[in-house]
Amino acid sequence: MLEHLRVLDLTDERGLLCGRLLADLGADVVQVEPAGGSTARQAPPLPGTSPTTSMFWETYAAGKRGVAVDLDRAEEVARLRRLAGAADVVVTSWPRALLERHGLDPATLRAERPELVCTVISAFGWDGPKAAYADTDLVVWAAGGPLAPHRDGDLPPLRISVPQAYLHAAADAAAGTMLAVLARGTSGRGQVVDVSAQEAVGVATLARVLATAVGDDHPEWQTTPGQRTGRTDQSGSGAATPNSLKKWHCADGMVELHLSMGPAAGGFTNNLFAWLAEEGAVPEPIAAWDWKVLPERLVSGELTHDDLDEARAAVRAFLLRKTKAEVLDAAIRRRLLCMAIFDMADIAGSPHLEERGFWGQVDIGDQDVRIPGRIARVRGPEGPRVRGRAPLHGEHTDVVLKEWLGQP
CATH class of the missing domain: 3.40.50.10540 (Crotonobetainyl-coa:carnitine coa-transferase; domain 1)
Known part of the structure; x- marks a missing residue:
């Protein structure tokens, strides 16, 4: 060339x-x-x-x-x-x-x-x-x-x-x-x-650099941990979601997993909790949630952020029993919004x-x-x-x- x-x-x-x-x-x-x-x-x-x-x-x-x-x-x-x-x-x-x-x-x-x-x-x-x-x-x-x-x-x-x-x-x-x-x-x-x-x-990283230009000058990652801002990040992947809620430990490493909610992406999270329910890894009330309408339930007060923390705890405990390969296989078969985080050995052997x-x-x-x-x-x-x-x-x-x- x-x-x-x-x-x-x-x-x-x-x-x-x-x-x-x-x-x-x-x-x-x-x-x-x-x-x-x-x-x-x-x-x-x-x-x-x-x-x-x-x-x-x-x-x-x-x-x-x-x-x-x-x-x-x-x-x-x-x-x-x-x-x-x-x-x-x-x-x-x-x-x-x-x-x-x-x-x-x-x-x-x-x-x-x-x-x-x-x-x-x-x-x-x-x-x-x-x-x-x-x-x-x-x-x-x-x-x-x-x-x-x-x-x-x-x-x-x-x-x-x-x-x-x-x-x-x-x-x-x-x-x-x-x-x-x-x-x-x-x-x-x-x-x-x-x-x-x-x-x-x-x-x-242009989107983040330009955030203040569209009024996003108080992202959640600038607040004190545990402090509630009243904002609900429906994607589970944006700047309003701390990294600790997007990166999850599993049996042999880590995976990127977004607990998305709302009509656009909540269905992916429904698929995830269906998997947890099949293996008895989540309480029945949480297993029955429809993550497509979860934002409205949070705004109305029907569910609280403490309820969300309980759901996240169930996911955290469940993933610790799964390998990256198992999670990736499930993501493909079950249509989950997640991906294994490869280390250098994974890449070298890909x-x-x-x-x-x-x-x-x-x-x-x-x-x-x-x-x-x-x-x-x-x-x-x-x-x-x-x-x-x-x-x-x-x-x-x-x-x-x-x-x-x-x-x-």
Whole structure:
């Protein structure tokens, strides 16, 4: 798909995914590393069997070629600028001050080649009041908005477990890069694709970020646990439902299960309580509830929130006796609004992902290792796929200099 495209990749762990996606689509992506190696090579997870091998690097640098550059040597910096001049696209997440010091910033590069597409990935954007702020994954989540509702009641927000704010940004950067390349085919001119990780995670949770714009400025997760607000969340899945009422423990893990009510989705909960009733796991009065009309019964006072808590307690005790597989099987057969929460072992062993060819196989050292594979399933040989393992440090320096610059 993108076999005609040369991409110079000046990213660290904050932007590797962008180049990986372009490489999967066929682009010749050359990953540039400083003399000491990319900091992404130390990013976890580090397998116990090979503590010097970063699976983060092996996954997100897969399919690229590698060039090493000593940024303290003027002749090597000049050579790097020549590589940028031979590229169709330059992608970077390096600090702005470093890029400007070496003449690798978008303004300098595009002054020499207006047709060049420069994609810049940063925490808060290339310019603006916060452009120079220091950041971490946690800082970006907090600044982008999604962290605030990631809590129960008035407890502090919970950190997103695996660093992924920049994965959102890098994926957006890949899409923006392809749009800029497409536009260049018409205009003949390149563009600067300026991707802010803060904006990327904000867009990823746009509904919650815009809640105050529609008057939802007092969501239930901001109240004291146990305090009744008078609001009844009929979906069982919205911001007005604490996470503790959507995530349930089962015998071997957790499931996502919504006790929905009202005419639109209450029937799913009726199906759930029919299952509980068959196994004698719920008192008869609760088993007879029609969750389609439950909101009216709560508003009238016929039922109370204490009654709801009793129903939830029955569900909680019931699920503790069921495995994820049993719950998922019942969800399919009985039409329940729930899903098993997969852990990494579940994903690695998923027959569904195996059948769809999700995994890519690469050689790392003397081992064949599976890594997350293609981004989309496209019929035919030209679809996205893992094109090869991640490069060793400076592995392709000589051949890239020969192919791109004509050096002997």
